[in-house]
Amino acid sequence: MEKVYERNKLLANFNTSFCPGCMHGTAVKLICEVATELGIEDSIVGVMPIGCSVQWGMFVNFDTFGVPHGRAAATATGYKRNRPDNVLVVYQGDGDCSSIGLCETVHAANRGENFTVIMINNQVYGMTGGQAAPTTLPGQKTTTSQAGKNIEEMGNPLNLAEMIAGLPTPKYVTRQTLHTPKGVLAAKKAIKKAFEIQIDGGGYSFVELLSACPTNWKMTPGNAVKYMNEVVTKQYPVGDLKG
Amino acid sequence: MSKKEVSKGNEALMEAAVRAGCRFYAGYPITPQTTATEYLSWRMKEIGGQFVQAESELAAINMVAGASMSGTRSLTATSGPGLSLMTETLSVMCGGRIPGVIVNIQRYGAGIGGIQGGQSDFYMVTKTFGHGGLTGLVYAPVSTQESVDLMVKAFDKSEEYRVPVVMLTDGSMGQMMEAVALPDFIDPPDLSDQPYVAGTRNGRVKRAIFDTPWFGSSPNMADNVEQAYIAYEEMVQKWDETEVMYEEYMMDDAQYVIFAWGTSARVAKTAVKTLREEGKKVGLFRPITLLPFPKSQIAALSKNKIKAALAVEMAVPAQFYYEVKLHLNNDIPLGSYKRSGGYMVLDEDIADAMKKMM
Ligand SMILES: Cc1ncc(C[n+]2csc(CCOP(=O)(O)OP(=O)(O)O)c2C)c(N)n1
Ligand code: SF4
Numbered sequence: 001m002e003k004v005y006e007r008n009k010l011l012a013n014f015n016t017s018f019c020p021g022c023m024h025g026t027a028v029k030l031i032c033e034v035a036t037e038l039g040i041e042d043s044i045v046g047v048m049p050i051g052c053s054v055q056w057g058m059f060v061n062f063d064t065f066g067v068p069h070g071r072a073a074a075t076a077t078g079y080k081r082n083r084p085d086n087v088l089v090v091y092q093g094d095g096d097c098s099s100i101g102l103c104e105t106v107h108a109a110n111r112g113e114n115f116t117v118i119m120i121n122n123q124v125y126g127m128t129g130g131q132a133a134p135t136t137l138p139g140q141k142t143t144t145s146q147a148g149k150n151i152e153e154m155g156n157p158l159n160l161a162e163m164i165a166g167l168p169t170p171k172y173v174t175r176q177t178l179h180t181p182k183g184v185l186a187a188k189k190a191i192k193k194a195f196e197i198q199i200d201g202g203g204y205s206f207v208e209l210l211s212a213c214p215t216n217w218k219m220t221p222g223n224a225v226k227y228m229n230e231v232v233t234k235q236y237p238v239g240d241l242k243g
Numbered sequence: 244m245s246k247k248e249v250s251k252g253n254e255a256l257m258e259a260a261v262r263a264g265c266r267f268y269a270g271y272p273i274t275p276q277t278t279a280t281e282y283l284s285w286r287m288k289e290i291g292g293q294f295v296q297a298e299s300e301l302a303a304i305n306m307v308a309g310a311s312m313s314g315t316r317s318l319t320a321t322s323g324p325g326l327s328l329m330t331e332t333l334s335v336m337c338g339g340r341i342p343g344v345i346v347n348i349q350r351y352g353a354g355i356g357g358i359q360g361g362q363s364d365f366y367m368v369t370k371t372f373g374h375g376g377l378t379g380l381v382y383a384p385v386s387t388q389e390s391v392d393l394m395v396k397a398f399d400k401s402e403e404y405r406v407p408v409v410m411l412t413d414g415s416m417g418q419m420m421e422a423v424a425l426p427d428f429i430d431p432p433d434l435s436d437q438p439y440v441a442g443t444r445n446g447r448v449k450r451a452i453f454d455t456p457w458f459g460s461s462p463n464m465a466d467n468v469e470q471a472y473i474a475y476e477e478m479v480q481k482w483d484e485t486e487v488m489y490e491e492y493m494m495d496d497a498q499y500v501i502f503a504w505g506t507s508a509r510v511a512k513t514a515v516k517t518l519r520e521e522g523k524k525v526g527l528f529r530p531i532t533l534l535p536f537p538k539s540q541i542a543a544l545s546k547n548k549i550k551a552a553l554a555v556e557m558a559v560p561a562q563f564y565y566e567v568k569l570h571l572n573n574d575i576p577l578g579s580y581k582r583s584g585g586y587m588v589l590d591e592d593i594a595d596a597m598k599k600m601m
Contacts, residue, residue, distance in 0.1 A: 045442035048453065057451045063441035065312050066453035067305060068335050074302035078309025078317065079441070081293045082267060086442040104305070107298040 008032040010041060012059045018052065021221025023178040023211035027120055028056045030184070031089060034192045035062075038199065044087045045079070047072045049101075051093035052126040052213075070101025073108035073117065080115045087198055088115040094135040095125045098160045102134075105160070112169040112203040116194040119160065119206070121175075121236065122213040130216025134158035137235055142216070157235050161208040165241035171203040172243035175236060177210035179228040183238065190240075197243075205243070210236055247424045252387040253279040253320075253417040255425065256346065256410075257286065259391035260318050263398050264431035265344070266292035267317035269306035271299055271325060274358040275414035276348045279320045300325035304332040307343045311336075312441050312452060314434040316398050320346040322414075323356055323364055333407055334373030337475075338454035341439045342401035342408075344394075349413040351557060351585050359585030360414035362505060363558040368409045369534045369566065377475060379406035380486060381534035383504045387421045389531070395426055400486070402432070404478060405439055411533065413506050413557070415587065479535075488531035489540055493519060497526030499597055500544065502567045503555040504530050507588050511555050514593035525597060538570045546574040551600040555593055559583035576600060 007013070010032035018024045035044045041062065048057035050069035057064035067075040076090045097105050097119040105117065124142055125131040132142040132149055135157055139148040165173040172194055176187035187209055194205035210232055212224035219227060250258070257279045260268075268287055270280040280296070287294035293310070297303035303319045310317035321329065326347050336343060347368070351361025368381050380400055384390035390412055401408040435443040441450055451458070459467035490508075493515055494500070503511040508529040518525040528544075530537050544552075552575055554564035564579040571577055580596040582588050 042444050043442070048451070057453070061449050063444065063450045064452070065309075065441045066335075066339065066451075067308070068331050068454075071301065071305040071332065074297065074305035075309035075312075077295060077302075078267060078269060078306035078311075079313045080309075081295070082310050082313035082315040083442050103298055104302050107302065 008036055010035055010061050012061055016059050017055060019215045021212055021214035021224055022052070024052060024056065024120060026178045026184060027118065027209050027211065028059055030188045030191055031091070031118070032060060034188060034195055035087070037192065038195055040087045040195070040199070043085060044089065045083070047076050047088065047090045049092040049096040051096050053091055053093045053096065053120055056091050070096050070099070071104055072096065072101060073104040073113070076115050077108055077111070077113050080113060084114065084201070087195055090115055090117045092117065092119050093126060094119055094121045094123065095133045098134045098158050106164070109164045109170050109204050109206060110167050114198055114201060114203050116198050116205045116207065118191065119208045120211045121208050122211045123232065124213050124216045126213050126216060130213070137231065159236065161206060161241050164206045169204060170206060170242060171197050172205040173241045174206070175208040175210065175238055175241065177228065177233060177238050179210065179212060179225045210238070247422045249420055250387070250423050251278060251417070252390070252412065252419050252421065253348065254282045255387050255423045256390050256394065256412065257282045257320070259394035259426055260344070261286055261290050261292070262426050262428045263316070263395040264429050265316040265318045265398065266290070266431050267307070267310035267315045268292070268319065269295040269297045269303040270319050270321065271297045271303050273322045273325050275350060275360070275417045276320045276322050276325070278417065279346070279348065300328040301332070304329040304345070308332055308336055308341050311341050311343045312439055314437065314440040314443065316431055318344045318346070320348060322348050322350045326364060326367065330373035332373070334375045334377065335454040336407045337372050337377035337379060338375065338456070339439065339452055340405035341452070342405055344397045344401055344408050344410065346410045346412065348417045349411060351583055357585045358414060360416070360506060360587070361557045361583065361585070362413065362507060363562065363583065364411065365533065365556070365558060365562040365566070368411065369536065372407065378479060378534055380404070380408045380482070381532065382408065382410045383531060383533045384410065384412060385505060385508050385529065387416060387419065387423050390416070391423055391425055395429065402434065402437070411505060415506055482535040483538060486532060487535050487537045487540065489537040490529040490531060492527040492529070494526035494528060496524055498524040498548065498550050499601065500526050500528050500549055500552040501555060501593065501597060502528050502552060502563070504533060504563060507555045507557055510588050510590050511593050513590040514597065517590065517594050518597060523598070523601065536566060536570070541567060541570040542572065544572060544575065546572045549575050551576045551578070553578045553580055553593070553597045553600060555580045555588055557582050557588055
C-alpha cells in the first residue's frame with residue numbers, strides 16, 4: 001500500500017498532553033512540518049515559555065530551552081546573537097508574550113532580532129486555569145472576570161500583532177487562525193515565510209495564531225470552533241499586517 | 244599578566260572579562276555600574292563579541308542565560324535594584340544548571356538607596372539566589388587587582404559547576420583609579436558539547452534544557468527533582484572544602500581579630516597597621532568567597548588565643564556580623580562596626596571600636 005501520510009519525524013512518537021480541542025498541538029505540528037520542508041531539522045531550536053505552551057518542548061525532537069515567564073524574547077536575543085546559523089522559534093502564549101513579557105517582546109521586535117515569535121492567542125491564561133489575559137474579549141467570562149470582562153476596568157483587548165506591525169523594524173507580521181482547515185494551511189504558509197526570512201538573515205518575524213482553549217472557555221471543541229468563527233475573528237482579524 | 248597600567252576599577256574588571264574569553268555582555272545602566280556598560284559597548288564590538296544594551300535588568304540577565312545556552316561566556320553587571328530584578332532568573336539558572344557571571348557593583352541601602360558604595364547586598368547573594376534556596380558561588384574582591392584576577396576563575400568555576408557566579412564590588416572600587424596588571428588573553432573555550440548548550444546537535448539525542456529537573460533516571464518526576472536537589476546540596480557542601488578563599492593578615496600572634504570583606508577590609512587593614520604600631524596584637528580575617536563562607540576557618544579560631552573580635556561592614560542593619568557570629572566561638576565577644584547612607588567605614592573608627600573591646 002502506498003504511504004500517503006506519516007507522522008513528522010520531528011514530532012515525538014507519543015501523544016501530546018494538550019486537552020481535546022486545544023490547538024497548541026496543531027501549531028506544533030505545523031512548525032515541525034515546515035522545518036522538514038525547509039530542511040532545517042538540524043538547525044531548528046525552540047524556546048519553551050511558561051504556560052501550557054511550555055509542553056511543546058517535550059513533543060519535538062529538536063533542542064529546546066526553558067525561560068522564566070515572559071522573558072522568552074530576551075533569552076532568545078542572547079542565544080540567537082551567538083548562534084546566528086540556527087533557526088530559532090520562540091513559541092509563547094498570549095499571557096507570556098503580551099502581558100508579563102510585553103516589554104521583552106516589543107524591544108526584541110524593535111531591535112529586529114533575527115528570530116521568529118509564534119504567539120498562541122487563546123484569550124486566556126490556559127495553564128493557571130483560565131484567568132483573564134490582555135487578549136480577553138470585552139464581556140468574556142473568565143475566572144478573574146466572572147461577570148464578563150469590563151473594559152472600563154481591565155482595558156480593551158490588546159491586538160499585539162497590530163502593535164508590532166506599527167514598528168518600523170519587524171520584517172513580517174501576521175495573524176492567522178487554527179480553527180479551519182483553510183486557516184491551518186494559511187498558518188503553515190505564514191510560518192514558512194517567517195522561517196525563510198530568518199534563514200536569509202532578514203530579521204524579526206511575528207506570527208500570531210488564534211487558538212481555542214475549550215477547557216477554560218468551558219465549551220465543547222465544536223462550539224469553540226463556532227465561537228472562534230463568530231466572535232474571536234471579529235476582534236482579531238486574520239491576515240498579513242506587514243511584509 | 245600584562246604590565247601594570249592605571250585604570251578605573253569598573254573598566255579594568257570589564258577588560259578582564261574580555262581577556263577571560265567573555266564574548267557576550269548585556270546590561271542596563273545603573274549608577275555606579277554605568278562605566279562598565281559604557282566600556283563594553285565599544286570594547287565587545289572591537290573584540291568580535293556581542294554587546295546588548297538591554298531594556299531592563301530582567302531582560303539583561305535573561306540575555307545572559309540565553310547566551311550561555313548558546314555556549315558563549317557571558318556577563319552582566321548591575322547594582323542592588325537591578326540585582327533584585329535579576330533574582331528570578333538567577334534561581335532559574337541554578338535550577339537549570341546554566342552558567343554566567345554577574346558583577347554586582349554595590350550601592351548602599353534598600354529600595355533605590357543611594358549611588359555611593361555599600362555592602363548591603365550580602366544576605367541577598369549568600370542565602371539563596373532568588374526563590375528556591377539554590378545558590379552559586381560569590382566572590383568579594385578587596386581591590387581592582389584582586390577583582391581582575393578573580394574574573395577568569397569566576398568563568399571557569401561557573402562552567403565547572405554550571406551555576407551562576409556573582410562578584411560583589413562596590414561603587415568606590417568601581418570609580419577608583421588604580422595601577423592594575425590585567426590577565427593575559429585566553430581564547431573563548433569551546434562549550435558546544437556542554438549539557439546546557441542547545442542547538443549543537445550533530446547526531447546526539449535532543450536536549451530540553453529546563454530549570455526544574457523533572458527528567459532523570461526515574462519515571463516519577465517528583466523523585467527526579469528531589470534527587471537532583473539532593474545532589475545540588477552535596478555539591479554546595481563540597482564547596483566548603485574546595486572553593487573557600489580567604490586572607491589572613493597578621494593573624495599568627497593575634498589576640499584580637501577584625502573581620503571584614505571587600506572595601507571594608509581594605510580600610511580595616513589600615514586600622515590593623517595602626518593598632519600594631521600601638522603594640523596591640525590585632526589581625527584581619529577577610530573572606531574572599533562569601534559563598535562558600537569560610538565557616539570552619541572562623542570556627543577554628545580559639546577562645547584561648549582570641550580575646551575579642553569586631554565585624555566591620557558598610558551595611559545597617561548588620562548582615563556580615565551575624566554570619567561571622569554564627570560560626571565564631573561563642574566565648575569570643577564579637578562587636579559590630581557598621582556604616583550606611585553612603586558613608587565609608589573609617590580606619591580610625593575601626594581602631595577605636597576594636598580598642599573599646601580590649
Ligand atoms: C513569574 C511568574 N508569574 C506567574 C506564573 C504563573 N503562570 C504560569 S503559566 C501562566 C499563564 C500562561 O498563560 P499563556 O501565556 O496565555 O499560555 P497558555 O497557558 O494559555 O498556553 C501564569 C500566569 C509563573 N509561572 N511565573
Ligand atoms: S488548558 Fe487550554 S491551552 Fe492548555 S492545553 Fe488545555 S485547552 Fe490547551
